[in-house]
Amino acid sequence: MPTAGLNLRLSRESLGLTMRDVESASTRLAEKHANNEFVISPSRLSDIETKGLVPSIFRLYSLAVIYRRDLREILSWYGIDLNVAAADLHVSLPRKSHRAGILKSASVVQMPVRLDPAFDARRTTNLGRMVEQWGLVPLAYLAQFSTNQFTYGYIGSEDFTMYPILPPGTFLQVDESRNKVAQGMWRSEYERPIYFVETRDGFTCCWCTLKGDNLVLQPHPLSPAAVRILRHPQSAEVIGQVVGMAVRLGEWRAVDSLSDSKEPAALN
Secondary structure, three states: OOOHHHHHHHHHHHOOOOHHHHHHHHHHHHHHHOOHHHOOOHHHHHHHHHOOOOOOHHHHHHHHHHOOOOHHHHHHHOOOOHHHHHHHHHHOOOOOEEEOHHHHHOOEEEEEEEEOOOOOOOOOOOHHHHEEEEEEEEHHHHHHHOOOOEEEEEOOOOOOOOOOOOOOOOEEEEEOOOOOOOOOOOOOOOOOOOEEEEEOOEEEEEEEEEEOOEEEEEOOOOOOOOOEEEEOOOOEEEEEEEEEEEOOOOOOOOHHHOOOOOOOOOOO
C-alpha cells in the first residue's frame, strides 16, 4: 500500500509541480493568511515525501490547496478517517449534554442499499437480517432527500432529565425548524414533543411548556431531575425538536446514586 508521503509525491508530480513550485505557492498562502506556518520548504517537503515526516495542520492545508485534494483524503492517507468518527465517540462520555458537531464531518455513510423483498415495515423484525447489501453512500447524494435543517446532540452521562425515554449516552437528531413549543393534549408521553434546549448552564433535553415569558422545562416523571422555570428566550432557547435517536442500552449507572430531589428550581 502506498505511503502518505508517496501519495503526496505522486499528487505533486501528476500536476507537474516541482518542490520549488510548492514552496512558492505555500509562501503566497502564508502571506495571504499572515502565518509562516503555511510555508513548505523543499527540504521539509522532501522529508514529508521520503522520510515519513507528518506535516503540521497548516502544511496539510497548504498541500490540500496546492494539490487540489480534499483534506479528508490526505488525512485518510495518514490513517485518519473522519467517516468513522461517530463510531469512536464512546471513548469519551462528557458529563454535560452538548451539540455533537463532529457528526457533520463525515462525507460518506454506510447504509443499506438493498433490502430483502420480504421486508415489511409494519412488522417488528431484525433489520440486520433483512439487509441484503450495505454500501458507502456520499452524504451529498443523501442531501436531496433532506427537507429540514438538522443538528445533532448527545445526552451527557450525568443527565437523567428524560430517563428512561432518553437515557444518558443517547445521540439525538434535532430538527431546528421545529423550534416553537407545541401546545396541546397528548395521548401518551411518546407523542409529546421532546425539545433540545440551550440554557445558561448548557444544553438539556426535555418536554417544554410556555407560560407567558417563562419556559417550563419538564423532566420525565421517573427522572430524578427537577422541573425548571426559566425566562424565555433570555435564559432558555429552544434549539429544535428531537426527531431521531440512537442509544446504547445498559451502560449507565444506577439511578439511586443520584439525588432524588424534585423540588422545582428557582426562577432565573
